[in-house]
Amino acid sequence: MTRFTPWLFVAALATVPLWMNDYYYLHVLITTGIFIIAAMSLNLLLGYTGQLSLGHVAFFGIGAYTSALVSLGFKVHIAPDTVVSLSPKPVWFAILCAIVVTGIVGYSIGKLSFRVRGAYFVIVSISFAEVVRLVALNWLELTQGPMALNSIPALTLGFGDYTISFLRKPQFFYLMLVMAVVSYLIVARLVNSRAGRAMIALRENESLAMSVGIDVTRYLVLATVVSAAIAGMAGALYTHYIRIVDPNIFLFIYTVTMVIMVVTGGKGTLAGPIVGGVVFGIVPEVLRGMKIVPEVQWIVYGVLMIAIVYFLPEGIVPAVQRALASGRRAFAGLTILTESKAEEK
Amino acid sequence: MTGDADIVLSIENVAVRFGGLLAISDMTFSVREGQIVGLIGPNGAGKTTAFNVITGFLRQANGEVLYRSTSLRGLKPHEIAKLGLVRTFQRTSVFQERSVFHNVLTALHCQGRSRLWDILLRTPREAASERALAEQASNILRFVGLTHRTDEPAGALPYGEQRLVGVALALAVKPSMLLLDEPVSGMNPAETARFIGLVEKIRDSGVTILLVEHDMKMVMGVCDNIVVLNYGRIIAEGPPAEIQKNPEVIRAYLGEGKKKRA
Amino acid sequence: MNQLLQHLLNAVILGGTYALLGIGLTLIFGIMRVVNFTHGELYAFGAYCMYALVMRLGFDFFASLLLAVALGALVGAVIELVLLSRLRRADIDTTMLVMIGAWIIMQNAEQLIWSGVALSITSPFPSNPLVLGPASVSWTRVYVFVVALLLIAGTYFLINRTKLGKAMRATFQDRDTAALMGIRIDRIHTATFAIGSSLAAAAGALLGPVFVVQPTMGDLAAAKAFAVVILGGMGSVPGATIGGFVLAFAEELGAGYISSGYRDAMGFVLIILILLVRPTGLFARKERIG
Numbered sequence: 001m002t003r004f005t006p007w008l009f010v011a012a013l014a015t016v017p018l019w020m021n022d023y024y025y026l027h028v029l030i031t032t033g034i035f036i037i038a039a040m041s042l043n044l045l046l047g048y049t050g051q052l053s054l055g056h057v058a059f060f061g062i063g064a065y066t067s068a069l070v071s072l073g074f075k076v077h078i079a080p081d082t083v084v085s086l087s088p089k090p091v092w093f094a095i096l097c098a099i100v101v102t103g104i105v106g107y108s109i110g111k112l113s114f115r116v117r118g119a120y121f122v123i124v125s126i127s128f129a130e131v132v133r134l135v136a137l138n139w140l141e142l143t144q145g146p147m148a149l150n151s152i153p154a155l156t157l158g159f160g161d162y163t164i165s166f167l168r169k170p171q172f173f174y175l176m177l178v179m180a181v182v183s184y185l186i187v188a189r190l191v192n193s194r195a196g197r198a199m200i201a202l203r204e205n206e207s208l209a210m211s212v213g214i215d216v217t218r219y220l221v222l223a224t225v226v227s228a229a230i231a232g233m234a235g236a237l238y239t240h241y242i243r244i245v246d247p248n249i250f251l252f253i254y255t256v257t258m259v260i261m262v263v264t265g266g267k268g269t270l271a272g273p274i275v276g277g278v279v280f281g282i283v284p285e286v287l288r289g290m291k292i293v294p295e296v297q298w299i300v301y302g303v304l305m306i307a308i309v310y311f312l313p314e315g316i317v318p319a320v321q322r323a324l325a326s327g328r329r330a331f332a333g334l335t336i337l338t339e340s341k342a343e344e345k
Numbered sequence: 346m347t348g349d350a351d352i353v354l355s356i357e358n359v360a361v362r363f364g365g366l367l368a369i370s371d372m373t374f375s376v377r378e379g380q381i382v383g384l385i386g387p388n389g390a391g392k393t394t395a396f397n398v399i400t401g402f403l404r405q406a407n408g409e410v411l412y413r414s415t416s417l418r419g420l421k422p423h424e425i426a427k428l429g430l431v432r433t434f435q436r437t438s439v440f441q442e443r444s445v446f447h448n449v450l451t452a453l454h455c456q457g458r459s460r461l462w463d464i465l466l467r468t469p470r471e472a473a474s475e476r477a478l479a480e481q482a483s484n485i486l487r488f489v490g491l492t493h494r495t496d497e498p499a500g501a502l503p504y505g506e507q508r509l510v511g512v513a514l515a516l517a518v519k520p521s522m523l524l525l526d527e528p529v530s531g532m533n534p535a536e537t538a539r540f541i542g543l544v545e546k547i548r549d550s551g552v553t554i555l556l557v558e559h560d561m562k563m564v565m566g567v568c569d570n571i572v573v574l575n576y577g578r579i580i581a582e583g584p585p586a587e588i589q590k591n592p593e594v595i596r597a598y599l600g601e602g603k604k605k606r607a
Numbered sequence: 608m609n610q611l612l613q614h615l616l617n618a619v620i621l622g623g624t625y626a627l628l629g630i631g632l633t634l635i636f637g638i639m640r641v642v643n644f645t646h647g648e649l650y651a652f653g654a655y656c657m658y659a660l661v662m663r664l665g666f667d668f669f670a671s672l673l674l675a676v677a678l679g680a681l682v683g684a685v686i687e688l689v690l691l692s693r694l695r696r697a698d699i700d701t702t703m704l705v706m707i708g709a710w711i712i713m714q715n716a717e718q719l720i721w722s723g724v725a726l727s728i729t730s731p732f733p734s735n736p737l738v739l740g741p742a743s744v745s746w747t748r749v750y751v752f753v754v755a756l757l758l759i760a761g762t763y764f765l766i767n768r769t770k771l772g773k774a775m776r777a778t779f780q781d782r783d784t785a786a787l788m789g790i791r792i793d794r795i796h797t798a799t800f801a802i803g804s805s806l807a808a809a810a811g812a813l814l815g816p817v818f819v820v821q822p823t824m825g826d827l828a829a830a831k832a833f834a835v836v837i838l839g840g841m842g843s844v845p846g847a848t849i850g851g852f853v854l855a856f857a858e859e860l861g862a863g864y865i866s867s868g869y870r871d872a873m874g875f876v877l878i879i880l881i882l883l884v885r886p887t888g889l890f891a892r893k894e895r896i897g
Contacts, residue, residue, distance in 0.1 A: 127875035210422035302711035
């Protein structure tokens with residue numbers, strides 16, 4: 001039963017565009033879904049490997065900008081006489097570039113950043129994201145800065161007469177769903193493998209992990225690369241959905257949103273980011289329905305986050321798992337009781 | 346007779362600075378193939394520090410640590426483990442939240458190889474590799490006598506059994522030399538006796554052993570050779586019978602300036 | 608050359624406030640090991656206090672400064688007692704998340720109360736700048752510099768000459784031994800957080816009249832405070848002092864000679880460079896173990 005529930009869930013989601021006529025809600029689902037993909041990638045680094053990377057939005061944004069720039073083409077002077085230019089490429093290629101580039105950035109950052117640990121690492125990760133934001137803001141020739149890159153093309157796949165364009169919301173919803181499932185499977189397979197055990201070991205007890213032959217740096221970097229690549233892919237999806245990208249995509253508040261999703265959902269669990277994403281994707285809509293201003297909305301987020309950290313420190317999913325487990329035990333006890341009573345008769 | 350080829354671990358004039366102090370000033374001793382050697386000394390003598398420097402967790406300020414003639418200078422702990430020199434820990438010796446089985450499976454890391462592609466596509470090769478590791482884990486648990494605890498969280502076990510898990514973890518790395526850090530602390534006499542049996546079983550399977558312990562009875566009973574550390578230097582080395590009678594050792598344990606009865 | 612002098616002068620003035628921000632944070636970071644995300648909000652709080660007291664209630668400029676600092680200490684103490692005291696034994700992630708939550712709440716509360724409009728505080732100083740040869744500086748900034756130095760000196764006195772300061776230093780060096788010697792660690796934590804917050808509020812109250820007051824002003828201030836702490840080494844007050852001036856110089860000279868757009872990036876770039884080259888900071892004496 002439990003093996004198929006995730007697939008049932010996906011199947012149920014797949015029916016949504018068939019009956020949801022309000023494009024606004026479809027839009028909310030799509031953007032929440034993209035954020036959930038980013039949150040799943042953060043979960044790999046923060047939840048499973050135990051590294052407090054607070055610069056994650058940088059990977060998301062770099063993926064977004066890379067895909068946008070490759071699909072739009074660009075021309076920059078990296079030195080007074082040297083020009084680097086690229087003509088516009090098909091969107092599917094741009095997205096692949098985004099994944100690769102973000103992965104490479106993740107590799108470099110990982111190799112450098114993990115020379116420091118603990119609170120210092122947190123600060124380095126935030127600083128890195130901020131530097132990237134400031135570069136995006138100031139390198140006008142490449143990114144147009146605050147004036148944004150717009151008219152970003154949508155993804156089209158196919159040959160000749162058989163092309164699908166992922167321009168409109170229903171089609172994009174399916175694209176998002178597929179990529180979300182793929183991301184989930186990547187993370188799930190990784191954490192249940194030997195590499196995953198190494199990452200979890202790092203989180204649990206680094207010295208012990210070293211003593212059994214686990215190369216700490218190697219697995220920290222691996223987690224970072226995979227995490228970055230998936231986040232970059234989410235960013236690329238986002239950019240070809242919204243079709244405009246500006247430096248605000250690098251704002252720290254987006255990292256915070258992803259962190260909230262992962263932590264409140266349950267870090268180190270596969271379902272955690274999804275539950276957290278749903279809660280923090282739906283809650284603002286509910287609040288908006290109640291005509292509450294964004295500031296109050298964010299205050300509610302803050303209070304919610306603190307409350308969950310205090311009362312459900314492991315997150316929602318582990319708390320539910322424990323409740324179910326004790327429920328099952330109680331049920332089993334009850335069954336034995338009633339069976340023995342039946343025997344007595 | 347026994348030449349230098351017999352020496353598995355050689356510590357030569359090692360000095361270690363730790364927190365501004367010279368924790369170990371000049372340590373020299375060696376361990377031969379197939380021996381069980383005990384490293385003893387009063388509290389604060391530097392025994393765990395010695396383990397830490399031998400296995401790469403601390404850098405030596407001076408001297409050489411040679412494992413089978415390979416210098417360990419500058420090597421990281423995981424590299425040293427891969428050479429076959431594996432240690433256990435005195436405290437937090439297990440992955441608390443994980444099951445005993447998962448603990449050993451994790452420690453079997455070096456016995457597997459996985460490529461990202463195999464993992465992501467769940468290839469038959471990967472599945473076979475995982476099955477092989479699972480089997481090895483079961484074997485190790487049987488060897489140390491913990492099969493009945495397979496699925497329990499390691500942190501929930503009684504302290505004595507946690508030490509056994511720690512040993513299982515070390516064995517998973519397929520060591521040719523094992524460094525046991527206070528392995529029987531927290532064990533009752535029955536468990537200690539069983540552990541001595543395990544140590545001898547390990548030695549008989551071809552593993553050289555160096556252990557740090559406070560339980561003198563256990564040490565004198567199981568070790569071929571004993572090395573005594575005090576104030577960062579070795580003050581005596583020899584078989585148990587000699588060490589027990591060595592006046593310097595006795596003085597080290599009882600302390601200087603013990604008043605003579607008038 | 609004249610430009611250089613102006614930059615240097617600006618840097619000196621700015622350095623004082625950066626040092627103030629940094630000292631507050633390094634105390635909190637060093638003694639409590641908390642990544643204090645609310646530090647920037649206390650800075651903003653100080654500025655908003657000044658605005659409310661001076662512009663809305665008509666209080667005296669200088670008295671308002673003292674009041675803002677005192678209120679900053681109070682808010683800091685409240686945050687520590689309400690949120691952090693229960694997390695003493697929690698891991699760093701948990702504390703960090705709570706601090707992020709507090710930061711979100713504070714900043715949005717400010718936005719709610721004052722709206723996002725940039726507010727300005729009129730200072731009682733003459734608007735003609737003080738001219739020192741080829742360079743000039745406004746009187747307000749001179750006042751800011753002088754008060755910052757006074758506060759820094761005051762902090763030094765507190766840390767090195769008072770009983771509380773001694774207890775704080777002991778807690779920083781070895782928490783367990785300090786507890787064994789009878790030091791009330793929980794009180795030290797509250798005091799540290801209050802003092803650190805009051806210094807941040809002071810920096811905000813001082814700079815409020817110089818720049819404009821708006822809800823997001825704390826974010827950049829926090830970032831710079833972190834840069835200063837890392838430059839100087841966690842827990843080192845002299846390090847934070849020197850670090851504050853180093854950052855100010857890097858910013859001024861960088862903005863002047865490289866590009867003003869990247870001025871704010873200076874702090875972050877410095878953080879990254881320092882941490883990668885010399886992870887314990889330029890001046891930290893405490894060694895890393897293992």
